[in-house]
Amino acid sequence: MLLIQCPYCGERPEPEFVYGGQAHIARPQPSAELSDQEWTNFLYRRNNTRGAHAERWRHTHGCGRFFNALRDTTTDHFLATYKLSEPPPRPPAESAE
Amino acid sequence: MTQGFRTVSGGRIDRARVLRFSFDGHAYAGVAGDTLASALLANGVHLLGRSFKYHRPRGLLAAGSEEPSALVAVRRDAARYTPNLRATQVELYEGLEAHSQNRWPSLALDFGAVNDLLSPFIPAGFYYKTFMWPRRAWRWLYEPRIRAAAGLGRAPTQPDPDRYASRYAHCDVLVVGAGPAGLAAAAAAVGAGARVILCDEQNELGGSLLSDSSRAAPVIDGRPAARWLDDTLADLAARQVTLLPRTTAFGYFPHNLVALNERLTDHLAIPAALAPRERQWQVRAREVVLATGAIERPLVFPGNDRPGIMLAAAARTWLNRYGVLPGTRAVVVTASDAAYEAALDLQQAGLAIAMIAEVRDAVPAGLADLTRAAGIPVLTGATVLGTSGRRRVQAIRLARIRHGAVSEPKTLRCDLVLMSGGFTPSVHLFSQSRGTLAWDDAVQAFLPAVLAERARSAGACRGVFELARVRSDGAAAGAAAAREATAPGREGVCPAGALGRSVAAAAAGSAEELAGARGFAGALPQPQRARGKAFVDWQNDVTTRDLALATREGFRSIEHIKRYTTTGMATDQGKTSNLNALGVVSGTLGKAIPDMGLTTFRMPYTPVTFGSFAGSARGDLFDPVRTTPMHSWAVKNGAVFEDVGLWKRARHFPCPGEDLHRAVNRECLTVRNACGIFDASTLGKIEVVGKDAVTFMNRLYTNAWSSLAVGRCRYGVLLRDDGFVYDDGVVARMAEDRFHVTTTTGGAPRVLALMEDYLQTEWPDLGVWLTSTTEQWAVIAVQGPTARPVLESLVDIDMSAAAMPHMSVAVGHICGVPMRLFRVSFSGELGFEVNVPADFGAAVWEAISEAGQAHGITPYGTETMHVLRAEKGYIIVGQDTDGTVTPEDAGLGWAIGKNKPDFLGKRSLQRPAMTSADRRQLVGLLTVDPATVLDEGAQVMLEPAAPVPTRPIGHVTSSYYSATLGRSIALALIGGGRSRSGQTLYVPMPQGDVPVQVASPVFYDPKGERLNA
Known part of the structure; x- marks a missing residue:
């Protein structure tokens, strides 16, 4: 069970949170002007990142707020969490072996 | 029988306290401080079990939790029967009753031992190669026989009557293992001001110090080890260290969550009546010190x-x-x-x-x-x-x-x-934590190399064996853990960064220490044609020959060899066998052990009871139950309930002698001819408030909300952005800036979550507040031609058709209680839904029920509600839709605001596939024989008796017998359904293909005259 740093509440256990998919995908508006392919890409195409992945989480059983997180998909560890209004932080450099 | 092999003095037992016990029905005596294993040995009993596959006689290999062979069952009564316990961990109590396992008719004479003679025919993986034909026989003949012949103990047949507790705990430093390294770590950590938990799987803390001899007793801090141990434990307890004996750390989970299982009563002759048998701890530690020792090979x-x-x-x-x-x-x-x-x-x-x-x-x-x-x-x-x-x-x-x-x-x-x-360091928990192991040539073992968690290993579990060095290694680890856990600025358990650290090297041991501990891995050399079985894995009966067979058959990876031969896959997880198996395979393949790699360790370290995991979550406490404010009235009035999500909903209210169908028929006819009262409190309710509330609703729902006047209601349809129906419900405009939104019973949480998602992430500029009011309002639906006179005497507002037309809402009082009164109908009759604060729900319900007696009122349940709405062709999202249904498919095209620039799903509805004419559309089905009620979920075919394989053109979504119409009705999703009106189709049912005619989904009052009465 991971601990997740809610930007509003602090460190809380994973069951309090709900995953919300890839972050930084704005809903195109007005949607009517998009081609079928562009709309399909918005609806269904997502990255399958190995490494730092920016994604949305919601502290459902806490403050209820959505926030973004940078998570390493190979280790499952959170590299950073940040508010929706903030740009994604740069992933920390790989620790020197 | 006397304890013929008991020494006259020494040991940590109390010879004066004799305990009687039985093993396979024979009476023996042991003493306080014994385990079942030591007491049997004291009586000269060495034969304790039969092996898993060959039924070979087995005794005790080890004295601790790594024991692979001496598995026994302990019985307290018919329900309290625990199989597969290691005799070395069963503490003796007065009257203990133990039984051996996997033998028939008796331990000494076991007919299953014929397997030992047949062993040339049952090598590793034999069940993959034989028992193949006939294929069907595997399930009823081969597998049951193999399972009966090979095996461990039998499961108890009665429900577990014991209680199990669980606890969450937080600490600065968790020390696993209370041997010399763990004790030193705990002392150092508490000395540095840390909050410390120290756990150990044994009944006494002390680890290897408990087995030291009097012949060459080590001296610690100028005292004999035994005295030093007593002093140290007293000191740790005095300094508020949480000491947990009989507590196995069995699982290591991300971010230093370590699961412990504490055995509380298994060692007691007569446990207190309500005392929990076990307690499962979930410890979140800032730092962990693993002092788990080593196991002899x-x-x-x-x-x-x-x-x-x-x-x-x-x-x-x-x-x-x-x-x-x-x-x-x-x-x-x-x-x-x-x-x-x-x-x-x-x-x-x-x-x-x-x-x-x-x-x-x-x-x-x-x-x-x-x-x-x-x-x-x-x-x-x-x-x-x-x-x-x-x-x-x-x-x-x-x-x-x-x-x-x-x-x-x-x-x-x-x-x-x-x-x-030699000794194999116990790296199980370290490996579970995803730490990386590396082969150490000097120690000839896999040792912790790269950390994945904020943990340290100390002592024998990282190849440090000599007592003085073990203690200083433990003290250093404890001090460092305390320092990091309590460092200024340290916030929480998992501050970012600093993972993947390499383990600090232990101070190098002396050459003698290393040479002495190094030992041997693999099989001892044998002449060319050696006879007899050389066991590698005692518990799964894996021999050197099985491993050789696996390599001969082409297996190279140790992971594959493990699975093929099952070496290391028994309940002991290869504690005594893994390294030897590696050594044997390494010798056969001519490949060095470090190049072979090690198989992965998984939780649990030793088996944990199901009860411990379940804790108190059993029976009524397994899942929460949601009841409405009117629940006890329904119970009192004989309601039969059904589960809808977590809700208990009244399904029907049978009169004496009525079954479900007769009750539903009566309830339906009463609603159509007089009046019914229905508990609709479980409907989801969300209050959408704010200056931008109407903009928000316009962007979310398909409907045009700007044109909805205050005091009016509208049926709203919510799509996902992929264009498929997500939820529906009546929405009332209470004020310019306030909507009372209802959702389906099951959809309430996900609709609120979807609303929050868009509000927070897409349109944070909108001034809108969302509040779930599902449990704040009790909702009483009063439906039927006499609904108005029933309510009129109780309310303080004008309910006339002119003042309150269909799809309107008014605020007022009922019985003096504040109320939102909706004129809505899910039955097709004149209908009202009374919303009152939940606390008044029961009283108002009883008042309406009372007032309705003169007007022929009846309570009705969800089954009648379903029939009534199906007669009108009203859909239920999730029953008549399935996540691939557009509003047009469901016949809800009219609910789409055609002139709105955008709403969720609008763009998707324009995709070619979403407007294709052969999409499955909601239609009504009428069976040619009016008495036949179709099965819900049945497929619909174009032709009768179509040859298999064939393609259905649709399926039945709802199907009931309608008392009002005197015949069966059904709703179905049919490819190009609306163009098939009048066509005959066929529904395969158990009794054969049932012919049906495609009809309108509105079976009753298609013009809606009753609704608008």
Whole structure:
């Protein structure tokens, strides 16, 4: 069970949170002007990142707020969490072996 | 029976407190401080079990939790029967009743032992190769037989009557293992001001110190080890360290969550009535110190599994901790120094040591002097050719082997063989934490290398064996853990960064220490045509021959070999076998052990009861139950309930003698002809408020909300952005900036979550607030032609058709209670839904019920509600839709605001596939025989008796018998359904293909005259 740093509440256990998919995908508006392919890409195409992945989480059983997180998909560890209004932080450099 | 093998003094037992117990019905006596294993040994009983596959007689290999063979069942009563316990961990109590397992008819005479003779025919993976034909026989013949023949104990047949507790705990430093390293770590950590939890799987804290001999007792801080241990424990307790004996750390989860299982009552003769049997701890530790020690490795030679053949360290424990002599005349086979200590301890206690067979070519100088002084003969460069003895070892054949040639063979009589192949550091928890292990040449073992968690290993579990160094290693780890846990600025358990650190190297041990502990991995050398089974994995009966077979058949990866032969896959997870299996395979393949890699360790370290995981989440506490404010009225009035999500909803209210169908028919007819009252409180309710509320609703729902006047309601449809129906419900505009939104019963949480998602992430500029009011309002639906007169006498507002037309809402009072009154209908009749604050729900319900008596009112349940709405063709999202249905498919095209620039799903509805004419559309189905009620979910076919394989053109979504219409009705999703009106289709049912006619989904009052009455 991971601990997740809610930007509003602090460190809380994973069951309090709900995953919300890839972050930084704005809903195109007005949607009517998009081609079928562009709309399909918005609806269904997502990255399958190995490494730092920016994604949305919601502290459902806490403050209820959505926030973004940078998570390493190979280790499952959170590299950073940040508010929706903030740009994604740069992933920390790989620790020197 | 007397305890013939009990020493007169010594050990951590109380000889004065005699405890009687039974094993397989025979009465024995032990003493306080015994385990079942030590008490049986004290009585000279060595045969404790039969092996898993070959049913070979087995005794005790080890003295701790790593014991693979001596699995027993302990019975307190019919329900309290615990199988597969390691006899070495079962603490003795007065009256304990234990049974052996996997034998018939008795432990001494087991017919299953024929498997041992048949072993050439049942090698590793035999069940993959035989029992293949006929294919069907696997399920009813082969598998049940194999499972019955091979196996462990049987499960208890009655529900577990015991209570189980669970607890969350937080600490600065969790120390796992209370041997010398763990004790030093805990003392150092608490000394540095940290909050410390110290747990150990044994009934006493102390680890290896508990088994030290009086012959060469170590001195710690100027005191004998035993006194030092007592003082240290008292000191730790005084400094508020949480000390948890009988507590196994069995799982290591991300971010330093360690699961502990504490056994509370299994060691008591008469547990207190309500005391929990076990307590599962979830400890979130800022820092973890793993001081899990090391486990002695057996040696692999033919016949190495007979009762009486055991690990040297185990024999030391029997003697020094339990005052038991595990035999009378022993032969010691060893590749490490530790076995010499055991030999000398046992000899001093009066046991004859016939010989020490030293696998290494030379005996370390110091030990050579000691054995010479003790008069024990030593054979160096030795191997074991075999053993004999049926239910107890009687003799061992030793020899030297050089270049395949056997020399100096000798057979020695003995009733005890001690073996030591060196020590394997217990890296299970470290490995579970996803830490990386690396082969250490000096220690000849896999040791922690790269950390994945904020953890440290200390002592033998990282290859530090000598007592003084173990203690300083533990103290250093404890101090460092405390320093990091309490460092200024440290926030929480998992601050970012600093993971993937390499483990700090332990101070190098002396050459003697390393040489002494290094030992041997693999099989002892044998002549060309060796006979007899040499066991690698005792619990799963895996021999060197099975491993050789696997490599011969082409398996190369140790992970594949493990799965093919099942080595290391028993409940002991290969604690005594993994490294030897690696050694054997490494020898066969000519590949070094570090190049083979190690299989992964998984939780649990030792088996954990299901009860411990379930905790209190059983029976009524398994899942929360949601009830409405009117629940007790429904109970009192004989409602039959159904589960809808977590809700209990009244399904029908049968009168005496009525079954479901008769009750539903009566309820339906009463609603159509008079009036019914229905509890709709479970409907989801969300209050959408704010200056931008109407903009928000416009962007979310398909409907045009700007045109909805205050005081009016509208049926709203919510899509996902992919264009498919997500939820529906009536929405009322209470004020310019306030909407009362209802959702389906099951959809309430996900609709609110979707609203929050868009509000927070897409349109944070909108001034809108969302509040779930599902449980704040009690909702009482009053439906039927006489609904108005029933309510009129109770409310303070004008309910006339002119003042309150269909789809309107008014605010007022009922029985003096504040109310939102909706004129809505899910039945097709004149209908009202009374919303009152939940606390008043029961009282208002009773008042309406009372007032309705004069107007023929009846309570009705969800089944009648379903029939009534189906008669009108009203859909239920999730029943008549399935996540691939557009509003147009469901016949809800009219609910789409055509002139709105955008709403969720609008763009998707324009995709070509979403407007195709052959999409499945909602239609009504009328069976040609009006008495036949279709099965919900049944497929719909174009032709009768279509040859298989065939393609259905749709399926039945709702199907009922309608008392109002005097016939069956059904709703279905049919490809191009609306263009098939009048067409005959066929529904395959168990009794054959049922012909049906496609009809309008609105079966009753298609013009809606009753609705608008």
